Amino acid sequence: MTEQKQERESWNYESLEEIIEAIRDQEHDYDTIGLQGPDGIKPKVIEYANRLREEGFETVIVGASTFGACGIADEKVKRMGADALIHIGHTRFLHPEKADMKDYDVYYLPYREDREIMPILEEHYEEIDKDEKIGLVGVTQYMDRAEEAREFLESKGYDVVEGTTGLRTTETGQVLGCDAGAAHNVSHKVDAFVFLGSGHFHPSQVSETGKKVYVVDPYQEHIWIEPPNSLEDEMQAEYARVIKHKDKKKWGIVTSSKKGQNYMMAVEIAKEKLESYGKDVYVFVEDRIFESDYKGYGIDIYVNCACPRMTKDWRDMAFVSPKALEVLDELEIEH
Ligand code: SF4
Numbered sequence: 001m002t003e004q005k006q007e008r009e010s011w012n013y014e015s016l017e018e019i020i021e022a023i024r025d026q027e028h029d030y031d032t033i034g035l036q037g038p039d040g041i042k043p044k045v046i047e048y049a050n051r052l053r054e055e056g057f058e059t060v061i062v063g064a065s066t067f068g069a070c071g072i073a074d075e076k077v078k079r080m081g082a083d084a085l086i087h088i089g090h091t092r093f094l095h096p097e098k099a100d101m102k103d104y105d106v107y108y109l110p111y112r113e114d115r116e117i118m119p120i121l122e123e124h125y126e127e128i129d130k131d132e133k134i135g136l137v138g139v140t141q142y143m144d145r146a147e148e149a150r151e152f153l154e155s156k157g158y159d160v161v162e163g164t165t166g167l168r169t170t171e172t173g174q175v176l177g178c179d180a181g182a183a184h185n186v187s188h189k190v191d192a193f194v195f196l197g198s199g200h201f202h203p204s205q206v207s208e209t210g211k212k213v214y215v216v217d218p219y220q221e222h223i224w225i226e227p228p229n230s231l232e233d234e235m236q237a238e239y240a241r242v243i244k245h246k247d248k249k250k251w252g253i254v255t256s257s258k259k260g261q262n263y264m265m266a267v268e269i270a271k272e273k274l275e276s277y278g279k280d281v282y283v284f285v286e287d288r289i290f291e292s293d294y295k296g297y298g299i300d301i302y303v304n305c306a307c308p309r310m311t312k313d314w315r316d317m318a319f320v321s322p323k324a325l326e327v328l329d330e331l332e333i334e335h
Contacts, residue, residue: 011091011092011102011106011107011108011170012091012092012108012109012110012170012171013107013108013109014109014110014112014144015109016048016051016052016086016109019086019107019109020051020052020055022107023084023107028083028084028105029083030057030083030084030105031057031058031081031083032057032058032059032060032080032081032082032083033052033057033058033059033060033082033083033084033085033086034059034060034061034062034073034074034076034077034078034080034082034084034085034086035048035049035052035059035060035061035062035085035086035088036061036062036066036072036073036077036085036086036087036088037065037066037087037088037089038065038066038067038088038089038090038111039065041088041089041111044088045061045088046061048086048088049061058081060077060080060081060082062076062077064288066087066089066090067307067309068090068093068176068177068178068260068307069087069089069090069091069092069093069108069260070093070168070178070258070259070260070261070307071258071259071260071261072085072087072093072101072104072106072258072259072260073085073087074103074104074106074259078104083105084104084105084106084107085104085105085106085107086106086107086109087106087107087108087109088109088111089109089110089111090108090110090111090140091108091110091140091169091170091171091174092106092108092170093168093169093260094167094168094169094170095168095259095260096167096168096179096263097263097264097265097266099259099262099264101259101260110140110141110143111140111141112140112141112142112144113141113142113218115218115219116218117142117145117149117196117216117218118145118148118149118152120216120217120218120221120222120223121149121152121153121216121223122152124216124222124223125152125153125156125158125223127214127223128153128158128192128194128214128223129191129192130156130157130158131191132190132191132192133159133160133161133189133190133191133192134153134158134159134160134161134190134191134192134193134194135160135161135163135173135183135186135187135189135190135192135193135194135211136149136150136153136160136163136173136193136194136196137163137173137174137175137180137182137183137193137194137195137196137206138173138174138175138195138196138197138216139174139175139176139196139197139202140171140174140176141197142196142197142218143171143172143173143174143196145196146163146171146172146173146196149194149196149216153194160194161186161189161190162186163182163186164181164182164185164186165181165182166179166180166181166182166183166184166185167179167181168181168260169181169182175195175197175202175205175206176202177201177202177205177307177308177309178307178308178309179205180202180205180206180208180209183205183206183209183211184208184209187209187210187211190211191211192211192212192213192214193206193209193211193212193213193214194213194214194216195213195214195215195216195226196216197215197216197217198215198217198218198219198220200226200230201309203215203226203230204226204230204231205231206226207226207227207228207229207230207231208229208231209228210228210229211228212225212226212227212228213225213226234312235323235324238320238321238323238324239324239327241301241318241319241320241324242301242320242324242325242327242328243327243331244318245300245301245318246328246331246333247333247334248279248299248300248301249278249279249280250279250280250282250297250298250299250300251274251279251280251281251282251299251301251302251303252281252282252283252284252294252297252299252301252302252303253267253270253271253274253281253282253283253284253302253303253305254284254285254286254289254294254302254303254304254305254306254311254319255267255283255284255285255305255306256285256286256287256288256289256306256307257285257286257287258287258288258306258307261306261307262285262306263305263306266305266322267283267305269322270303270305270322270325271283273325273328274303274325277328277333278333282297282299284302289304289306289307289310289311291311291314291316291317291319294317295316295317300317300318301317301318301319301320302317302318302319302320303319303320303321303322303324303325304319304320304321304322305322308321
């Protein structure tokens with residue numbers, strides 16, 4: 001294991017007991033520990049708080065749900081006197097613009113789904129074409145079984161290429177809604193991907209590599225195929241929004257104050273580009289971004305420089321990704 005890989009993985013723990021041991025071993029002298037988790041495991045958060053209290057720690061819990069480790073609530077718990085934070089649900093998030101994400105002690109306890117995935121792979125693997133070189137990717141909930149899946153596929157004669165981490169991720173093959181880098185990094189070596197997880201959202205990010213994706217789906221209980229480039233329509237819809245508003249004078253750019261969703265370089269690049277086309281640009285910041293907050297400013301189109309996932313289904317206002325601004329270069333714009 002390379003030093004870099006070891007460093008990346010050492011931030012993630014598999015149980016609260018491991019974290020308690022680390023906190024004690026490292027003699028940090030913590031008194032108060034913050035806890036933060038996603039919806040759906042709130043009873044677990046209380047259970048963890050009780051366990052920490054048994055160990056003599058004071059606890060403070062972040063009330064709002066978390067969608068990713070991009071939103072570590074270090075500042076909130078620090079304000080409450082916490083010495084460290086346990087972020088439940090996700091692996092450590094690396095900032096794509098290299099902003100410092102480790103200036104506070106955060107212990108990551110990723111959520112692993114109890115639902116069995118290996119029996120689905122074992123029962124349906126023959127649907128994966130054996131002549132194809134495979135890249136193995138998936139979501140955090142199942143990455144604890146990625147090695148087992150790889151060994152199984154190899155034992156059945158599949159050629160599974162060595163995986164990598166993405167730009168924001170710490171586990172090999174791990175894909176986030178904002179980062180399919182683990183797939184892109186190996187896409188030139190593979191014919192198709194095997195994806196551990198469910199739903200279309202993450203497989204469609206992987207399909208942007210131009211490769212088909214075999215989804216080993218523990219909810220559907222079979223393997224289905226996400227076709228290559230399945231996000232193409234979505235991108236075309238974004239270009240259409242930019243084209244529709246191309247002559248508007250006022251444009252907004254939205255970013256988040258959440259540490260891992262605050263993309264200042266993206267803001268600067270988008271702002272510069274829009275200004276080069278004579279636009280008046282207004283930059284907005286908010287912790288969690290709601291569509292309704294952006295009504296009433298007299299601005300019809302906003303560039304989302306926060307979590308790319310957030311604005312995807314919004315229809316009242318026109319929100320586009322920074323990438324969609326590319327289309328401006330091909331248009332005649334009224335200055
Ligand atoms: S998709 Fe959004 S919520 Fe999920 S990790 Fe990325 S920035 Fe965070």
